[in-house]
Structures are given as C-alpha cells and as structure tokens.
Amino acid sequence: MATDLQGPVTTPVTTDAVRVRGLTRAFEGRPVIDGLDLTLRAGEFTALLGHSGCGKSTLLRVLAGLDRDIEGTVLVPKRRAVAFQAPRLMPWKRVWRNVLLGLPGKPERAVAERALEEVGLGHRSGAWPKTLSGGEAQRASLARALVREPDLLLLDEPFGALDALTRIKAQQLVAELWQRRGCAVLLVTHDVDEALLLADRALVMRDGVIAYDTQVTPTRPRTPGTPALTELRSRLLTELGVEQPAPRSTSHPTAA
Numbered sequence: 001m002a003t004d005l006q007g008p009v010t011t012p013v014t015t016d017a018v019r020v021r022g023l024t025r026a027f028e029g030r031p032v033i034d035g036l037d038l039t040l041r042a043g044e045f046t047a048l049l050g051h052s053g054c055g056k057s058t059l060l061r062v063l064a065g066l067d068r069d070i071e072g073t074v075l076v077p078k079r080r081a082v083a084f085q086a087p088r089l090m091p092w093k094r095v096w097r098n099v100l101l102g103l104p105g106k107p108e109r110a111v112a113e114r115a116l117e118e119v120g121l122g123h124r125s126g127a128w129p130k131t132l133s134g135g136e137a138q139r140a141s142l143a144r145a146l147v148r149e150p151d152l153l154l155l156d157e158p159f160g161a162l163d164a165l166t167r168i169k170a171q172q173l174v175a176e177l178w179q180r181r182g183c184a185v186l187l188v189t190h191d192v193d194e195a196l197l198l199a200d201r202a203l204v205m206r207d208g209v210i211a212y213d214t215q216v217t218p219t220r221p222r223t224p225g226t227p228a229l230t231e232l233r234s235r236l237l238t239e240l241g242v243e244q245p246a247p248r249s250t251s252h253p254t255a256a
Contacts, residue, residue: 017042017152017184018063022072024208025058032058034208035072042151045178045185047195047216049240050205056188059205060154063186077184080152081145085160087137089129096125099144107147115143118180119173135166139173146177153178155187159194171198175220192236196229197222204239212239 018040025033032055040046050056061067062074064082089098099112109125116122119139129137138158145153155174159167175198178185189195195202196216204212214235218228 015042016040016075017044017077018186019075020063020072023059023062023074024071025055025062025067025069031208033062033070036209038203038210040152040184040186042184043182044201045187045199046201046203047187047189047199048203048205049189049192049195049236051240052190054205055208056205057156060156060186060188063152064154077151079148079150080154081148081150082154082156083138083141083145083158085157087129087141089132089137089140091129093129094125095121095127095129095132095140098129098140099125099147101144103147111147112143115147116140118146118177119143133166134162135170138162138170142174142177146181151183153181153183153185155185157188157190160190174198192233192240193224195236196233197224202232202236204236206239212236 016039018038020036020038023033023036023038024031032053036055036059038059048056048059058067060082062070063076064080065076066082089095090101093101096109096112096116099115100107100109103111113122113125116125116139119142121136121139121143124132124136124140129140132140138161141158158174159170162170171194174185174187178198187195187198199216202214202216203210206212214232216232218226222229
C-alpha cells in the first residue's frame, strides 16, 4: 500500500515501490528538483549518483516524508525507513532504546535485539552510543531502519564517514540485508564503484532531474575490473562530467 504525499493518486501501485511525477522542490525561488519523474520497482536496489548540491539528498528526504514543501505527485510505501551518513544516535539512550526510537506503541526490548542481531550487533544492545566504533554506530542506525520492516529503505551516503575496510564490510552487510529482506532500496552515493558493486540500477541526477538511467546487469557477487563493469563505470563517470585519461598505447616505435 502506498501513501500519496502530494497530489491525487490516480493509478494503483502494484510492481512499483515509488512513483514520482513532476516533482519540484525550490529553495528561495531556485528549484533544486525541477519537474522530476522517477519510478522505483519493488525489490529493486537503485543507486543515485550526482554532484554535491544536485538534489540527491533533497529527493531522498522527500521520499522519506521529511520534506513536504513540494509540487507534484509522490507515491511511496507507508512502511519506509531512512539511514543517514551520521548515525544520529541519542547519546543518553542505550543502543537498544535508540533502535526503537519513533516506533508506535511500546515495543519490547526483544524487538530491538532481533534487529541488532541481524546486523551483527546483538552483543552491544545494552551499550552506550559513545562506546561504539564508527562501523558499530552505523550498524545500529541500520537496525533502527530495519526494525520498521520497510518496503522502501532509503540510504543517504551511509558509508561516507567509514574507513576503507569498515566501509567494505558495511557494503557487504547492506547487500546481505537487501537480499534477505527483499525491500526496495535507494542508495544516495558519490561513489561510482559502490553503486556498481551494490545496485541493480544506477541513476545520475543533474539539473534537478534524472539525466541518466541504466541497469547494472553483471551477476553477483561482482568483481571490480570485469569488462562489463569497467565499461559501465566509464559511462557513469562521463555522465558525471569526470574526464578520463586516454588509454595508454601498448605499441612500440619501430627502429629507424
């Protein structure tokens, strides 16, 4: 079941998790999102790329229901959750209580502990947030999202503040959780390689709209450097305006 954030619902949502039509969001008269159309399919993992300030995070906030000052129609699932780059844990609440923040009713601690076990953090449920490592704090944030049983999981650069090794582990965890849960995922990222590693589909946002949309077809698990991914990586970098060096020649000059 879906929720219409703005405008009438005219078409029932079946295989789509998100349907956006003519979305515009302006700040002080300047549109950051400008007549954007987007459909996300149920169960699909989508990565959204783009330069800073292009509107990626604004779009995610709109889909999360955190920004309603919009024009257009946005149709999203009622059950959705978001995890940001900063874990945003309340330091005065133990980890398990952070996981339950915002849930209706009075859920028991066991509900939080099941979600923490799923992200490999069950042994830290009674800890204070300040004692967690960066990777542990991000896993607690993921548990807080998963405990809501979302049909749409929104991830706003959740690995950006992690060191390289922790980032790899966090990426693997998200991939496993997605495959286990089967929900639609929208990952906002600046990292083309991350998008190619995780996503079924990659989008490039530019000038307030989706400027490029492609499927990521290599089967999982994926290995960076395979020809299909290398070609797609090059295309995404081009769409992002990144100049790439010309391939080095392997030929040798003939002797005079």
